[in-house]
Amino acid sequence: MMDQYRGDALDRRRFLTGVGSAALIISGAAVIHTDEAWGLEVKNLTPETMRTLIKMARDIYPHDRVADRFYAVAMKSYDVKSGTDPQTKTMVEQGVARLDELARKQHGVAYVDVGWESDRVALLRQMEGEPFFQSVRSGLVVSLYNQKEVWPIFGYEGESASRGGYIHRGFDDIAWL
Amino acid sequence: MAAKYDLNDDSVVVIIGSGAGGGTLANELAQKGIKVVVLEAGKRHEIGDFTNNEWDSFTQLAWSDMRTTSGSWRVHRDFPNLPAWIVKAVGGSTVHWAGASLRLQEHEFKVRSVYGTIPGTNLLDWPLSLRELEPYYAKAEDKLGVTRTNGIPGLPGNNNFKVLAAGATKVGYKGVHTGRMAINSQPRDGRGSCQQIGFCFQGCLSGAKWSTLYTEIPKGEQTGKLEIRPESHAAQIEHDAAGKVTGVVYFDTEGKRQRQKARAICVAGNSIETPRLLLLSQSSKFANGLANSSGQVGRNYMRHMTGSVYAVFDRPVRMWRGTTMAGIVTDEAAHDPKRGFVGGYEMETLSLGLPFMAAFLNPGAWGREFTSALDSYENMAGMWLVGEDMPQENNRITLDLSAKDKWGLPVASVHYDDHANDRAMRDHAHKAGGAIYQAVGATRVFPTPPYPSTHNLGTCRMSENPRDGVCNKFGQTHDVKNLFISDGSQFTTGGAENPTLTIVTLAIRQAEYIADQMSKNSI
Numbered sequence: 132m133m134d135q136y137r138g139d140a141l142d143r144r145r146f147l148t149g150v151g152s153a154a155l156i157i158s159g160a161a162v163i164h165t166d167e168a169w170g171l172e173v174k175n176l177t178p179e180t181m182r183t184l185i186k187m188a189r190d191i192y193p194h195d196r197v198a199d200r201f202y203a204v205a206m207k208s209y210d211v212k213s214g215t216d217p218q219t220k221t222m223v224e225q226g227v228a229r230l231d232e233l234a235r236k237q238h239g240v241a242y243v244d245v246g247w248e249s250d251r252v253a254l255l256r257q258m259e260g261e262p263f264f265q266s267v268r269s270g271l272v273v274s275l276y277n278q279k280e281v282w283p284i285f286g287y288e289g290e291s292a293s294r295g296g297y298i299h300r301g302f303d304d305i306a307w308l
Numbered sequence: 309m310a311a312k313y314d315l316n317d318d319s320v321v322v323i324i325g326s327g328a329g330g331g332t333l334a335n336e337l338a339q340k341g342i343k344v345v346v347l348e349a350g351k352r353h354e355i356g357d358f359t360n361n362e363w364d365s366f367t368q369l370a371w372s373d374m375r376t377t378s379g380s381w382r383v384h385r386d387f388p389n390l391p392a393w394i395v396k397a398v399g400g401s402t403v404h405w406a407g408a409s410l411r412l413q414e415h416e417f418k419v420r421s422v423y424g425t426i427p428g429t430n431l432l433d434w435p436l437s438l439r440e441l442e443p444y445y446a447k448a449e450d451k452l453g454v455t456r457t458n459g460i461p462g463l464p465g466n467n468n469f470k471v472l473a474a475g476a477t478k479v480g481y482k483g484v485h486t487g488r489m490a491i492n493s494q495p496r497d498g499r500g501s502c503q504q505i506g507f508c509f510q511g512c513l514s515g516a517k518w519s520t521l522y523t524e525i526p527k528g529e530q531t532g533k534l535e536i537r538p539e540s541h542a543a544q545i546e547h548d549a550a551g552k553v554t555g556v557v558y559f560d561t562e563g564k565r566q567r568q569k570a571r572a573i574c575v576a577g578n579s580i581e582t583p584r585l586l587l588l589s590q591s592s593k594f595a596n597g598l599a600n601s602s603g604q605v606g607r608n609y610m611r612h613m614t615g616s617v618y619a620v621f622d623r624p625v626r627m628w629r630g631t632t633m634a635g636i637v638t639d640e641a642a643h644d645p646k647r648g649f650v651g652g653y654e655m656e657t658l659s660l661g662l663p664f665m666a667a668f669l670n671p672g673a674w675g676r677e678f679t680s681a682l683d684s685y686e687n688m689a690g691m692w693l694v695g696e697d698m699p700q701e702n703n704r705i706t707l708d709l710s711a712k713d714k715w716g717l718p719v720a721s722v723h724y725d726d727h728a729n730d731r732a733m734r735d736h737a738h739k740a741g742g743a744i745y746q747a748v749g750a751t752r753v754f755p756t757p758p759y760p761s762t763h764n765l766g767t768c769r770m771s772e773n774p775r776d777g778v779c780n781k782f783g784q785t786h787d788v789k790n791l792f793i794s795d796g797s798q799f800t801t802g803g804a805e806n807p808t809l810t811i812v813t814l815a816i817r818q819a820e821y822i823a824d825q826m827s828k829n830s831i
Contacts, residue, residue, distance in 0.1 A: 268672075276667075287686070290361065291360055298504040298630075301465060304467065305470050305513055308474045
């Protein structure tokens with residue numbers, strides 16, 4: 132963590148925003164990931180809303196080997212859609228506001244700052260039946276797992292016909308039975 | 309070389325649908341010199357159009373026209389507008405099927421006699437026996453190039469099969485092999501041999517798997533007697549005052565209403581659209597729907613007892629490599645009521661890619677219990693269970709008058725409830741599948757619920773007595789002599805076996821009958 136040091140201002144902001152959101156910070160109209168070194172600019176939602184969505188995405192489908200940037204890519208479409216569909220924008224903003232309200236009532240901080248995953252998951256369970264949660268969850272099934280760059284993390288090899296199928300590439304190579 | 313018929317040519321046979329039933333029937337009739345027009349709702353693709361990407365392929369091939377659902381089945385909860393995963397394209401579901409080609413068993417043609425009365429079911433004996441179908445099954449196996457028939461070697465076993473075989477053998481099962489598959493294990497019939505691509509469900513990019521799209525249909529077209537009209541959606545079947553069908557109203561590629569006249573009409577739209585079309589064709593003479601004096605049109609919908617078992621091991625399996633379904637354990641397919649249910653089930657290897665596994669392993673599930681399963685995806689093996697589900701009169705296709713499709717026609721609504729026999733069989737099958745994997749060291753086993761139905765049967769069933777069903781032993785409707793049912797809707801009961809081989813078999817036999825009837829001017 133020492134070599135992520137980029138100066139006092141960033142450091143102070145990290146402690147001010149809390150342990151739960153250590154890596155994802157807000158800068159202008161963007162969510163910045165200090166560890167993975169990427170930024171996601173938003174046009175139609177606030178960066179705070181997008182940061183909450185990214186956190187929510189990982190809490191719904193947590194994979195420890197999958198970097199935050201894949202969850203960010205998955206949630207980007209909400210910013211895009213909020214630009215053309217007012218109902219989506221309302222659903223997301225109201226949903227995030229409600230999630231934060233629950234978090235403040237039960238933990239005294241916003242959702243992204245609730246420290247333990249199990250506590251955040253418990254908050255999500257309270258919203259499980261609602262359209263906002265269901266929209267995010269069901270959208271992630273495709274928007275997260277259909278990213279080609281995610282597949283190698285799980286060992287999945289994807290397209291095969293152009294490589295001649297698996298007939299010469301280990302279709303029956305299991306060796307431990 | 310393909311034919312082109314005039315809309316007013318009433319000497320043609322019109323077939324609706326181009327899959328295992330419609331595509332085979334079309335070619336068989338054309339080979340006999342009979343003029344055929346096939347109306348297919350979907351597009352015509354080439355082999356090169358297929359894609360090794362699950363969601364892109366789904367968008368390309370799947371029937372996604374609006375449908376509604378009801379009933380206690382889980383598909384209604386998780387996929388309320390997707391009761392079935394079937395194909396909308398020339399070739400029908402033979403484009404995306406896995407290739408498993410099994411004959412029904414002898415007792416499965418007479419389950420009412422063998423199983424007796426089971427409360428809540430509408431069991432009925434077929435008006436056909438296995439013996440009568442045997443010569444046609446043989447023709448179908450030759451046509452499809454089914455492995456382990458006609459001197460065709462079985463496919464080699466992939467990783468997923470090896471796990472199944474090792475576990476099944478350890479448990480004591482005897483009927484374990486790489487299946488009777490309509491997939492070339494060596495070049496045959498102008499098509500190459502299997503490259504173990506592993507995307508059988510997304511259209512076979514090597515052409516090794518049989519599909520009417522690139523076998524029956526081009527062969528039929530070469531006779532000069534067959535015309536295929538893709539993107540032609542049948543909306544209504546018309547009849548005359550005497551009760552004979554006279555033509556099909558359909559929406560063409562430009563969305564314009566057309567009428568093709570016909571000497572005979574054969575409906576092969578798969579078991580949801582076929583009864584839907586008959587119901588949409590109601591008239592003052594056929595107040596309950598065309599050919600529906602029995603009230604059985606749409607009823608007795610069966611989707612097989614299905615479910616899956618996926619298992620995680622402590623070392624890689626890489627089950628996605630190679631054929632999706634070339635592996636089977638047949639022992640449980642026998643009828644053995646000591647297990648606590650009638651009928652049996654087959655156990656067949658199955659694999660899904662990561663994207664589809666996320667969607668179907670446990671629809672709706674989230675959190676670490678779910679993601680820890682996907683984290684072990686590389687170490688997973690999987691099987692699909694397919695068994696005989698009970699026909700129930702109230703499992704049925706009806707018209708949903710509150711939901712219209714893009715043509716303004718009421719959509720099909722599918723109602724399904726499991727019977728107690730189905731649940732007992734599924735529980736047994738999940739446990740048996742789990743035991744196979746545990747025998748070779750599975751650390752975690754997942755019983756998976758049924759997917760949107762890939763096997764859809766029984767909704768215009770054959771019967772001896774016209775009061776019990778919709779068509780006779782040749783698929784000819786009881787009420788209308790020149791109207792035929794030509795797909796899996798004909799099945800009186802479902803048996804434990806994948807239905808495609810039987811659908812092709814019935815089509816070969818029906819073509820013979822239709823040609824004979826036409827030569828005698830009975831049709």
